[in-house]
Amino acid sequence: MIARSAADCADVLQAMAGHDPRDATSVDRTVDDYRAALDRGVRGLRIGIARELFSAGVSDAMQTTVHRALHELEAAGAILVEIDLPSLPLSIPAYYVIAPAEASSNLARYDGVRYGRRAAAVKGLHDLYSRSRAEGFGTEVKRRILTGTYVLSSGYYDAYYLRAQQVRRLIANDFARAFATVDLIAGPTTPDVAFKLGEKTADPLAMYAADINTVAVNLAGLPAMSVPAGFIGGLPAGLQLIGQAFDEASLFAAGHALQSRTDWHLAMAPGAVR
Numbered sequence: 001m002i003a004r005s006a007a008d009c010a011d012v013l014q015a016m017a018g019h020d021p022r023d024a025t026s027v028d029r030t031v032d033d034y035r036a037a038l039d040r041g042v043r044g045l046r047i048g049i050a051r052e053l054f055s056a057g058v059s060d061a062m063q064t065t066v067h068r069a070l071h072e073l074e075a076a077g078a079i080l081v082e083i084d085l086p087s088l089p090l091s092i093p094a095y096y097v098i099a100p101a102e103a104s105s106n107l108a109r110y111d112g113v114r115y116g117r118r119a120a121a122v123k124g125l126h127d128l129y130s131r132s133r134a135e136g137f138g139t140e141v142k143r144r145i146l147t148g149t150y151v152l153s154s155g156y157y158d159a160y161y162l163r164a165q166q167v168r169r170l171i172a173n174d175f176a177r178a179f180a181t182v183d184l185i186a187g188p189t190t191p192d193v194a195f196k197l198g199e200k201t202a203d204p205l206a207m208y209a210a211d212i213n214t215v216a217v218n219l220a221g222l223p224a225m226s227v228p229a230g231f232i233g234g235l236p237a238g239l240q241l242i243g244q245a246f247d248e249a250s251l252f253a254a255g256h257a258l259q260s261r262t263d264w265h266l267a268m269a270p271g272a273v274r
Contacts, residue, residue, distance in 0.1 A: 005265055006227065006255030010034035013248060029246065037249035038256040043077030045254065046182040052088040053187025053213050053240070065237045066188045069229035069258060073186075076257045083178045083185065087170040091216035094171070096208055097151050097164035098219070103141070104148025110136060143204065172220040179244050184254055188213055189226040189238030217242055225251045228264035236264075 003009045014034045020026040110116035112132025119131035151160035200207040217224040229239035243251045
């Protein structure tokens with residue numbers, strides 16, 4: 001979700017969270033009081049500073065900016081602890097095998113018959129399928145569908161998809177070991193500030209590399225939040241906070257504590273339209 005503050009995020013999640021008996025992926029467990037968690041502060045909270053989150057091509061300016069935000073949390077009573085996530089550099093190749101595979105599987109239903117766009121004036125069933133999908137999906141979606149279909153195909157499943165799932169387990173194990181000693185993990189949300197619109201369209205690999213600090217969280221199935229950490233050259237920088245499974249309350253407490261001490265979440269980038 002996107003909101004203007006950690007408090008707003010807490011309110012939205014409070015309304016959304018909970019068990020849905022019609023959803024097989026929904027967990028039946030008590031939902032925390034996220035609004036109450038905002039005021040518990042961060043005194044004594046152990047925040048792990050993952051070395052790998054700061055070394056994956058992260059710019060010097062981004063490192064300086066994020067460390068400044070972390071020192072604000074330290075001043076509020078948090079304890080900063082250096083940790084390691086050794087499998088983190090493997091998250092990009094693993095994610096861009098697993099995510100396209102899921103996209104290929106999930107989007108197969110959009111065939112022009114039951115779901116999605118239906119091409120007009122078709123010349124048969126094959127023409128209906130191919131034209132409906134060609135017209136209904138953009139370039140990046142098509143790229144992911146083709147990649148996913150390839151890694152799931154006979155002869156390549158074990159070489160790509162199965163190995164990516166094994167790497168996924170290594171990444172999840174790294175987080176589990178880290179959370180045995182810390183309450184939250186922190187680092188830059190991205191290696192640098194946002195690139196210009198369309199700047200990396202012709203180089204999708206460079207665009208994917210910008211996700212190095214965030215996709216590991218998705219692979220491990222953990223909650224995370226990006227909070228404003230200041231500006232670099234007039235563009236916003238983000239501090240990523242990663243929590244243990246089902247511990248969104250600690251994320252909101254830390255995010256709210258930071259925003260209580262700073263006004264970065266209220267500032268507007270030069271030229272931005274409110």
